[in-house]
Amino acid sequence: MTKDVSTEEDQTEAARRRARGEFVRGVSGFRHAIGDPDFPAEPGRYHLFVALNCPWCHRVTLARAVLGLQDSVTLDVAFPNRTGEDDPAGPNLWEFAPRRVASLTGAPLPECTTETGTGDSLRLAKEIYRREGSDEQSLPVLYDKIAGRIVNNESAEILRMLDTHAEALGSTAQDRPALMPEDPGQQAAIAALNERIYVTINNGAYKAGFSSDQGVYAKAFAAYFETLGALEELLSDGRAFLTGGTFTEADLRLFPTLYRHDPVYYLRMKLNGAHILDYQNLWRWLCRVHALDGVAGAGSLVHCRQGYFGRSWNTVVPLGPMVPMPYPDAYAHPELARQGPGGRT
Template sequence: MTKDVSTEEDQTDAKGRRARGEFVRGVSGFRHVIGDAGFPAESGRYHLFVALNCPWCHRVTLARAVLGLEDSISVDVAFPNRTDEADPAGPNLWEFAPDRVATLTGTALPECTFETGTGAGLRLAKEIYQREGSEEQSVPILYDKFAGRIVNNESAEIIRMLDSYADQLGSTLSDRPQLVPANPDQMALVDDLNEQIYVTINNGAYKAGFSSDQTVYAQAYDAYFETLSYLNDLLSDGRPYLIGQAFTEADLRLFPTLYRHDPVYYVRMKLNGARILDHPHLWRWLCRVYALPGVAKAGSLIHCRQGYFGRSWNGVVPSGPLLPMPYPEAYGHPELA
């Protein structure tokens, strides 16, 4: 398995940059690899802790789906809003609380689960880390149920593990995509796209939405829409996926952000320059990926809307968009663009 570092943001003067209003993503601390001593590639051994509103988790649930690993890698889903100041453990913590009621629906969310991976019935993702002496609290987490240890919490590396060891991990699909191409020329294209997509789209959306400095926001905003235009032009030659005929890791990593753009990021991340629907080739690509087996069930816009808007200043979740039709139903209609 090749290690991918394109999801690690430069940490130079991270504290000072945050103080000046820039959103700076931290670095994941657990970087073990399936296939290392102590972490063999075995079906039924591994477990994922995720939140469906988190795009980094969405990458991992997508990989689990398209690689046919849904039966062999179990998963627990956190509630999309983290704890608040009233929680005895403190605020901003991922919680496994299937009975918690979403303000958007007025009901519990059926995808949410108790914590089952450790066997200890823990309430918080932070408690999984604390068992290993860590103060981290992020998801996704790839967990070894047999060893009772965290394997990795860097989404890009988890994706590559699942791709590299899909057969040994129990894939049910004989005809599945190869996310990391064996052809070095194709892999070079994927690596280049991964870098651009991470910096300007995946992380760029957060730079725009969560930085409090106007200049940082404007730079992120401009780079985001420049890349959308570039990708739309790239797909204008009729290719079905970003590097050609094959669905690869670059497509998988782009999808979670674009899936969120029209119904969430357009407003919540202040990325209101255009919709994906206004980029016809990208829209048709988005619909094409959404139609792949397992993709629709690997994410949830209800979780996304609840999670992003539910942590805004007043917690109110917008009702739309409703035109040209509600989302995600719109993703079944490539002809809308």
């Protein structure tokens, strides 16, 4: 599988950049692929460990859903908040805890599961890594249940291999999209979009929200909204999706961030320049993608709100927005798009 330049961030002087307040995403350490000799493409063999609040995990659950792999690639869901200081294993660890109570709802979250991929009911994602001598703890993880090994923990590569091997993995989708079409021109267009979307939107949201330096934040803020404006213009010719009439990997990669923008990132990531509702074409695109088979069930704004705001200093989770209507209900209403900074009929 060829390396995708939009899978990871440049690590040059990462320590110095973090020290001056910049968020620098680390590099995933497991980079095997389905189709390698040790990891054949077979139905029922592979398992995903995810957290539904995580946008990188959301890429993978979206791919699993739109490619019709729900029955053949199994799934465990971690609680959206990680362990606290009082946990005997330590803080900030992903935990499979279906009975843990969410502060937002006052009850356990029904999507959360025990750990079933290894067969040993491990509590922490970190324990899965420790079995292979790794100190990593990130999600998502693609796991081989037969070999008992981690295949890959880089979301962009996982979604690409699910697409490449969808049929052999047991896809049940009748109208399965080709996330990366065979046409070289489309591939080039998707690659260019992927690169810009990753740098300025997907990772850019974190650059803005988790920066402790005003200048770094301002640069990320400007790039984020500049790209939203460019995407709004791209969609202004009436095309249904970013590269034309069909849903591709570029759409899939953009969706998790825009899905979170109005109800979460506008506040939590300090991206309050505009709502997606203010971009008429982007809002209609967002609603169009949300309506695709499997997409609505591949994410959860309850998990997003709990995960992002539950980690803030006082753990209080905002209840809104309620106008023009609650989210995700609003995503069923493309007509709500309003004239704003990027709005265009």
